[in-house]
Amino acid sequence: QKEVEQDPGPLSVPEGAIVSLNCTYSNSAFQYFMWYRQYSRKGPELLMYTYSSGNKEDGRFTAQVDKSSKYISLFIRDSQPSDSATYLCAMSDLRRGDTDKLIFGTGTRLQVFP
Amino acid sequence: DSGVTQTPKHLITATGQRVTLRCSPRSGDLSVYWYQQSLDQGLQFLIQYYNGEERAKGNILERFSAQQFPDLHSELNLSSLELGDSALYFCASSVVAGLTEAFFGQGTRLTVV
Numbered sequence: 001q002k003e004v005e006q007d008p009g010p011l012s013v014p015e016g017a018i019v020s021l022n023c024t025y026s027n028s029a030f031q032y033f034m035w036y037r038q039y040s041r042k043g044p045e046l047l048m049y050t051y052s053s054g055n056k057e058d059g060r061f062t063a064q065v066d067k068s069s070k071y072i073s074l075f076i077r078d079s080q081p082s083d084s085a086t087y088l089c090a091m092s093d094l095r096r097g098d099t100d101k102l103i104f105g106t107g108t109r110l111q112v113f114p
Numbered sequence: 115d116s117g118v119t120q121t122p123k124h125l126i127t128a129t130g131q132r133v134t135l136r137c138s139p140r141s142g143d144l145s146v147y148w149y150q151q152s153l154d155q156g157l158q159f160l161i162q163y164y165n166g167e168e169r170a171k172g173n174i175l176e177r178f179s180a181q182q183f184p185d186l187h188s189e190l191n192l193s194s195l196e197l198g199d200s201a202l203y204f205c206a207s208s209v210v211a212g213l214t215e216a217f218f219g220q221g222t223r224l225t226v227v
Contacts, residue, residue, distance in 0.1 A: 043218035106156035
């Protein structure tokens with residue numbers, strides 16, 4: 001079983017829809033949770049990160065972490081064709097004084113059509 | 115533009131050969147990470163350097179090696195290449211030894227034929 005599971009999609013939605021992207025994980029030590037967006041032929045770009053449980057909002061994007069269920073979500077409101085990309089979740093169990101490495105999901109491909 | 119520069123963008127080489135991928139981190143970033151991205155495995159952490167020293171190792175094959183130079187640029191060396199090494203190789207950099215705000219380069223697409 002992979003440490004981080006993510007539905008590869010593709011997920012196809014009409015413009016203006018609310019999109020929900022999700023990841024589950026097995027390592028309860030994970031504390032930092034991130035979402036990256038990757039356009040075709042580009043490097044991943046950090047969208048949001050959250051520490052521990054809770055919600056974080058940034059414009060049309062909301063990240064949620066439920067550590068009790070080992071489940072994280074990214075919501076995109078009023079989705080736009082420019083949101084079409086692959087969305088990668090990533091997690092880390094960074095401990096003070098230690099280095100960390102991000103464990104990535106395989107990514108969900110999102111397509112928003114006009 | 116993330117500020118992380120990777121060269122070359124594309125590389126086609128034959129099995130058994132050796133290649134070197136180069137990464138220039140963002141100005142001021144001391145930490146460099148290398149990742150491999152393939153279709154079935156997603157992004158896999160290979161190795162991290164911090165201020166010239168190896169800091170963490172992931173799923174890096176013995177045929178692969180890396181180093182970070184005094185000017186903080188990094189090189190990933192891949193030798194005895196196999197077809198299965200074909201992938202996108204990404205470099206990321208961050209100010210400190212943490213990935214909470216890491217920036218990725220555009221990657222080097224390696225094709226082994």
